[in-house]
Each structure stands twice: as structure tokens, then as C-alpha cells.
Amino acid sequence: MAYVLFSLSLFLIVTATALFLTRAYWRHHVPEIHLPGAGYIYSRLPSSFAGDIEAGLSSSNFDLGGNVEAGDSRAGLDDASKAEVLKIMKKKRMTFDQARKVYMENRFKRNGIGPDGRPRDPKFVSFS
Template sequence: MVFSGRSLGIAALFCCIVLAFIRREQIRNNRVTWSGLRSFLNGGERISQGFTEDIEAGLTSNEFDLAAHNADDQRNGLDDDAKNQIKDIMNQDRVDFNQARLTYLRRQFSNNNIAADGMPLDPKAVAFGK
């Protein structure tokens, strides 16, 4: 029985797909491989695992680009408390990441007695010029 090159190629492709399906959990959990691949695709930039997880969680945008601004940064990603609050805002208000960040920032200002324009609301505060 003689097989053509095309049928062997199709059989090899089928075997690769079946193997990938069987090993999908191991592939998904192998973060070292994926982070190395991301690093290669990003032109060699190294992004810490924390920032990589934040990017995968959707906590990035064109205006707040974690990949571009945190290359070679060794911190563990964004602040966990702020991340959780922003994710909650995104889910509850059904808004995108940028709108959720703005809402979070306004709430933080309000909690710290700061006006929306960044000026302190404390009557004893002194500000020079505008």
C-alpha cells in the first residue's frame, strides 16, 4: 500500500491536532513556554508574570498599555486591591477598562477629599496659581 505525500501530510496534521487536544491542559498551564513565546513575539521585551496576567485579564488598553510601558519592570503587576475594584466596576457597570479606571480614580479622589480636578477640598489647603 503506497501513500501519497498529501495523505501523509493530512495524517500528520491530524495527529498534531489530536495530540494538542489531548494535552491542552498541560499546554495551557505551561506559562514558561507561553511567556517565552510572548517575549519573542514582543521583540525580546521581558514583561513580568504579574503584568502578563494583568494583560490577559483585560487590564490594558491603548491609553494604558502595560506591555509597552512595563517592559523589564520586575514588579508583580498592578495593585491587587485596585485590580479587583476595577474588575468589579467593569462587571457591574458593564464598561470598558478605561471607563472603569476613571470611575475608580474618581471614587479614590472622593474618598480622600479631593475634587474631580485634583484640587484638595480641605478649606485649610493652599494652592498657588492655576
């Protein structure tokens, strides 16, 4: 019995060590694994421009520092958009600017607008 327990614990240690040492490979080469209930983990959204900056929702291209410096008392960015951008940042491991681009492209697609900003409506006519 002791031999079986020793063998099992040795197997578990070796397996855990191998998985730990190859985690970078698995992270980039295996599709994302979705654990049941993992999407329901609660995280509070920031409720001010200062909180948005702390959450990583600002960059040199989309600077919220001016809002904070001016004492803007509004509630910050739109909660639904903020949650979606944070989700993209976390899920796809992107920077704020990359996630914001993906978010806007997805919104464009849902509204029948191409990635170049032109409507996909076949009846659309443009004069330049």
C-alpha cells in the same frame, strides 16, 4: 391531572421565552438584582503584567505591553486596585479606561479631593 401539568409547562415555556426575548430591555431598564452569595464567586486575580493584559487591564491609554516586552518580573498591578477595577468593569459594564476613571474618582472622593484634582479642604490656598 395531565391537563394541569400541560398548562403549567406551557406557562413556564411561554414565560421563559418572553423573558429571553426581552432580556436586553430588562438589562438596561431594571436596577441590578443582587443574588445572595453572588458576590462570593471566586475569580483568581492575574499575578503578572501579561496576566493583567489578558484580564483586560490594559489599553492604549494605560499600556502594559512595554512592561511585558521589557521582561518585567514584578507581580503586576496592585491586587486591591486590580480587584476593584475589575469589579467596576463587570458590575457597570465599562471599559478598562472608564472603570479606572470611576475608581480614581472614588479614591479622590474618599480622600477629600475633588474630581478636578483639587483638595476640598476649605483652608486650602493655592498660588498660581
